[in-house]
Amino acid sequence: MTSRRLPSWAELSPLLRPKPLELDPVKRRLARAVTIGDLRDIARRQVPRAVFDYVDGAAEEETSLRRTREAFQKVEFIPQVLRDVSSVDPSTKILGKPSALPLVFAPTGFTRMMNTEGEPAVARVAQNTGIPYALSTMGTTALEVLAEAAPQARRWFQLYLWKDRAASRDLIARARAAGYEALVLTVDTPIAGARQRDVRNGMTIPPALTLKTFFDGALHPAWWFNLLTTEPLSFASLNSWNGTVAELVATMFDPSVTFADLEWLRSEWNGPLVVKGIQSVEDAREVVERGADALVISNHGGRQLDRAPTPLEQLPAIVQAVGDRAEIYLDSGILSGADIIAAVALGATACLVGRAYLYGLMAGGQRGVQRSADILNKEIIRTMQLLGVKTIAELSPARLRLRD
Numbered sequence: 001m002t003s004r005r006l007p008s009w010a011e012l013s014p015l016l017r018p019k020p021l022e023l024d025p026v027k028r029r030l031a032r033a034v035t036i037g038d039l040r041d042i043a044r045r046q047v048p049r050a051v052f053d054y055v056d057g058a059a060e061e062e063t064s065l066r067r068t069r070e071a072f073q074k075v076e077f078i079p080q081v082l083r084d085v086s087s088v089d090p091s092t093k094i095l096g097k098p099s100a101l102p103l104v105f106a107p108t109g110f111t112r113m114m115n116t117e118g119e120p121a122v123a124r125v126a127q128n129t130g131i132p133y134a135l136s137t138m139g140t141t142a143l144e145v146l147a148e149a150a151p152q153a154r155r156w157f158q159l160y161l162w163k164d165r166a167a168s169r170d171l172i173a174r175a176r177a178a179g180y181e182a183l184v185l186t187v188d189t190p191i192a193g194a195r196q197r198d199v200r201n202g203m204t205i206p207p208a209l210t211l212k213t214f215f216d217g218a219l220h221p222a223w224w225f226n227l228l229t230t231e232p233l234s235f236a237s238l239n240s241w242n243g244t245v246a247e248l249v250a251t252m253f254d255p256s257v258t259f260a261d262l263e264w265l266r267s268e269w270n271g272p273l274v275v276k277g278i279q280s281v282e283d284a285r286e287v288v289e290r291g292a293d294a295l296v297i298s299n300h301g302g303r304q305l306d307r308a309p310t311p312l313e314q315l316p317a318i319v320q321a322v323g324d325r326a327e328i329y330l331d332s333g334i335l336s337g338a339d340i341i342a343a344v345a346l347g348a349t350a351c352l353v354g355r356a357y358l359y360g361l362m363a364g365g366q367r368g369v370q371r372s373a374d375i376l377n378k379e380i381i382r383t384m385q386l387l388g389v390k391t392i393a394e395l396s397p398a399r400l401r402l403r404d
């Protein structure tokens with residue numbers, strides 16, 4: 001039998017370390033977030049359901065998105081031991097220039113709807129972190145305004161080709177004039193994917209004040225207050241819109257785009273050209289032959305074609321086919337630094353993340369995005385140390401296998 005006694009005050013007092021009360025609610029919220037999943041949980045409580053679902057959701061049965069996550073779960077790392085990992089260097093080169101991490105913030109539309117700090121907040125975090133950020137054609141901050149907000153950031157501009165080609169040409173000229181480093185042509189969106197959560201939620205841009213959203217507003221007063229008391233949502237590249245995302249895409253986007261248009265773009269833009277949304281070896285070869293400097297293997301975070309190929313599974317064959325002629329990036333479903341390390345080990349130069357920083361943005365504006373970047377940074381470094389890898393260049397397919 002264990003004999004018991006009462007602890008003395010001298011034993012107890014060192015254990016009592018009450019934390020100072022954090023009065024800033026954003027800091028208090030963010031301090032609880034240890035993973036991107038934690039930021040997602042916080043985000044869900046901060047914004048109206050339709051906004052959260054617009055970010056979190058994917059197309060049709062959301063099979064593409066689920067499978068991208070399952071593929072990352074299948075990764076089994078093979079560490080090397082006794083390698084002195086007291087300091088590791090996660091920096092790399094992207095498009096020939098230094099990047100602090102093998103990470104790019106992906107282009108996302110309507111970003112100011114998630115939190116009114118919007119694209120400038122994301123670009124400033126990219127600037128502080130030392131990684132590139134791609135502003136979307138569907139962004140809610142003009143590309144000149146963004147350039148002023150984050151003058152030192154590596155800024156890329158993501159292009160959707162409009163039916164109105166003269167308007168597209170105008171956008172390209174503005175991107176050039178405002179010092180954007182690279183163009184990213186997204187090719188997986190001839191039409192909008194069927195995001196069923198958005199249809200059920202009656203999601204429109206800008207969000208409409210209906211009876212349902214009015215009641216939801218009562219649950220998220222800070223979000224509505226911010227939306228209604230700051231600059232109205234306007235677009236980087238079109239005047240205004242009132243309707244659903246699918247209607248917007250159907251009106252503006254050009255489903256007749258072909259490889260000839262890629263050649264046209266190549267002749268219009270002499271900086272680095274990235275093609276985003278490649279899902280097969282054949283298409284990878286085709287776009288590289290027509291002048292792409294880099295490509296993004298992506299199923300658009302599962303938001304376009306459902307039951308699409310899983311980027312991590314496509315990666316080795318695409319690296320083998322064109323990896324000597326173009327940089328290869330990967331996105332969709334990335335929620336941790338370990339996911340990024342796995343993709344880089346299999347041959348990607350870098351990964352893009354969308355939701356991972358948008359959850360942070362919804363959870364706490366720029367500070368939330370910074371939290372996302374810090375979490376990913378820490379996880380990348382920790383994974384490298386535990387893998388016994390000191391530099392990004394040392395990562396190779398030998399460091400992992402995919403379990404059945």
Ligand SMILES: Cc1cc2nc3c(=O)[nH]c(=O)nc-3n(C[C@H](O)[C@H](O)[C@H](O)COP(=O)(O)O)c2cc1C
Binds near residue numbers: 139158276303331
């Ligand atoms: C809310 C949201 C909006 C997006 N808008 C765009 C866009 O305007 N242009 C684009 O090329 N990709 C867009 N994407 C796709 C992202 O660039 C990226 O491919 C995707 O988010 C990667 O998956 P992840 O969110 O799981 O990281 C969007 C993604 C999300 C989540």
